[in-house]
Amino acid sequence: MRSRGLILYDLDGTLIDSRADLAGAVNAMRESYGAAPVPLDFVVARIGNGQRLLVERSSEDIDAPLDERVARMRSAYAAGLLRETRLYPGVAEVLAALQKAGWCQGVLTNKHHEATLTILEGLGVRSLLNGVTGVEPGQPLKPDPAAVELAIKRTGWDRNGPAWMVGDHYTDLEAGRRAGLRRCFCRYGFGRPGGETWDLAIDSIYELARHLGVEVGDQCGRRSRLARDSRS
Template identity: 40%
Template sequence: MSSRSLVIFDLDGTLIDSRLDLALSINLVRSSLGLPELPEPVVTGYLGDGIRNLVKRCFQDVECNLDDVVKKYSDAYREHLLDNTTLYPNVKSTLDELATAYNLCVVTNKPEPAAIKILKGLDIFDDFDAVIGGGRCQHLKPHPEPILKAIQETNSKQEGSWIVGDHRTDLKAAENTGLKSVFCKFGFGIMDTCIPDYSIESFEELTKILLNK
């Protein structure tokens, strides 16, 4: 890997549409505890801040041991994370184009083993110079730590690097590290009060922004 600038991608809602499998796994655990299922949009609205926050929000209607439920959810998701999850259109071809000019990395708050399994299952793991998932660093996005870890691990330049994501955590992480940001409007996250440098309606629009095509 040369000392080039880096494009850092979020995973869920940016590279992949994982909503159905995330909701399925949450509801399998809820059913096992005798709880009614949550609609997929409700589960989706709780995403973006790591597994413990997701579980805490999805089980706020019952008293439970958070660690136990996190483990049950992790086990369920491990079994179902590729049941319905797909790449967004034109992800693979766009990554190939971007790789001609940038190093590429995934930084996600999803636990790293699950992220790697998905990337391998969808045949894009080898497109990235590194994958930084939840559990690798002490802090999750929007803290600068996983972003700076990605820059270091890929031997990239911080100058001219980008963060691409669909959630406020991605945009805030860009602010916290001085990187430019692209917000994926096709994803399922929210901007809140953050203001991205660019917004895109489809993944392939990245080539216009990052490669001036």
């Protein structure tokens, strides 16, 4: 059966809220050098360009090789990937509905590949995705359009229908733009759009399904209204 189209999702700030666990890993790395912990917001403002840049920007006051700091952060993070990380409301339900409706779905993230798989499997949504692309040695990162092409290849998409890049950060929007995909900006995430534009902005993952003509029970409209009301 031909697909309805393709959706590539970012992970952090799009499908999952991982702020607390990422900040915890950064602070575990810092504390291993005797440095003071940094606030959650400090770490969150530096998420979105891969763990190496996250570590570099979160530990500029530490006089130690960057590779060593990255290794310590990744070790701490691997020990608590799912300590506080959760799916955003509606993610599992929407992924299942879109899969049933014939959409090809994949994840494209600048998070380490093995950690990405562990999180998706632990949260019970790996089977709803046609492909997963995290960071591996020698692999391009978003916003490089080559990363998008690799992710598309891994999903096995038949190139039928529209293709979307869904994310909460300018790296997602730029990657989608440079690869020629439609772009959906997740306002509920913790990223920032920078100077990028988008084709659709959502306050709830339910709104993406509704825009694509896929209703998800009776909660679609209700959750969208709740999301809008929470900002007023």
